[in-house]
Amino acid sequence: MLNIQKLLINYNFSNRNESIKFIVIHDVGETGSTAQNNRDYFSGGNRGASADFFVDSNNIIQIIDYINNYSWAIGDGHGAFGKTNGNSVSIEMCLESNGQPSEKTIQNTLELTNYLMKQLDIGISNVVRHYDCSHKCCPESFSDNNWAKWNQFKARLSTPTPTIKFRKVLKVIKSNALCINPITGALVKKFKVGDLLTAIDSDSVWWVLTIGEISKANCVEVITPIKSTTITSTPTLGTVTATTLNVRESPNVNSKIIGQLTKGEKVKIDCKRGNWYSTFYGDHGGYVSADYIK
Ligand SMILES: [Zn+2]
Structure with a gap:
């Protein structure tokens, strides 16, 4: 990657209080201006707008100390879609006379974006267009054919995975x-x-x-407490020997019948109470006569 030229300006930013979650890509709109031209414009007074980086074919210029301050690049969205100036960093691509960024400008922007993704721990899904922040058509140079060039740009970003030894x-x-x-x-x-x-x-x-x-x-x-393990025993299975076998609410012949089992069916037996088995039946379980289970 080209060296980042840090040419900080004295206007057009605010103190950053939130962590950076988004990298926002723009183009400058105007054709034929260089990164230095744009830096000089924003350095020249209160513009009510700015961005953190300007990129052209041969230069990456940083104009704002984006770790401690934030630029005014996507305020037109008023925080729509969860993206604000305060939680984002903005990169502006300069345009050639044909209204497109040069291939070198695109390559430089990709490398800068990769660098920021790694530095700020930002995933590829949080690399967005200005359009995603306010629906302004920006970077307009990428917008033809349903943003085909934007999709190509995203596909060219690398997704490095750090080596994780533990967490x-x-x-x-x-x-x-x-x-x-x-x-x-x-x-x-x-x-x-x-x-x-x-x-x-x-x-x-x-x-x-x-x-x-x-x-x-x-x-x-922080030592995470170790969860106590729940011991689950394998339930004993019994087979119904009667043609039909009533499942009762309580272990006696007068209690309510809550269901029926048929010959050959297998039931999970929990425990024996008198001559009755407590079984797992339905939501609450029930009792069956031990005479008809083997
Ligand atoms: Zn923009």
Whole structure:
């Protein structure tokens, strides 16, 4: 992947308080502008809009510190479909003079999306169009033939699976517990005291999460109580020897008949009371005379 050029702007974002659940793909709409042109526009004053990344054939430019802040890219949906500026990160593709992103721009956008999916632990189903957030026709350059190019884009995303050695539930015990990318050392996510995480691997110092690593000093392992096992015995089976055999509510001949069994039928016997077997019959069970069961 190209280096991410971090050219942060001073306007057009808010403080992020929620975790990022969605990666939203856009195109800039306007033809012939570069990533730098778009960065300069949003850096130039209060625009009432923005995005986190701009991508062209040769550049990936990040303009917002998306871990701590969020851009204003899908506010037109007013939170429709569960997607908000606060829980998403937005990537804008620049367009050539023909109104399409170049193949290089698409490739760069795919690589950036793969990177963010891994960094933020976001699954492929949460990589969405601006259209999925507000029904704005964006990225319009992908919309022809019932979004055929969008479907191709999604099919080209990789779906990496981390190696899971175990699953241990951790509870965060220190404020501002940081999860970092083990390769770059970059901050991936901040956790609060009481947050529950799942570790999939560890070494002497670090717990490995699917999104990065967190120091063992920041967490305690939650020991899940072991469920007591219910002992289920195999029931004894008896065979009906009478032509018809009444099943009664209680173990006596005067009690209500709740059903009938026929010769050769097998019944599950629970226990014997006097000369009666308690059997599993219907919802509540019933009693049959032991004289007609062998
Ligand atoms: Zn858009």
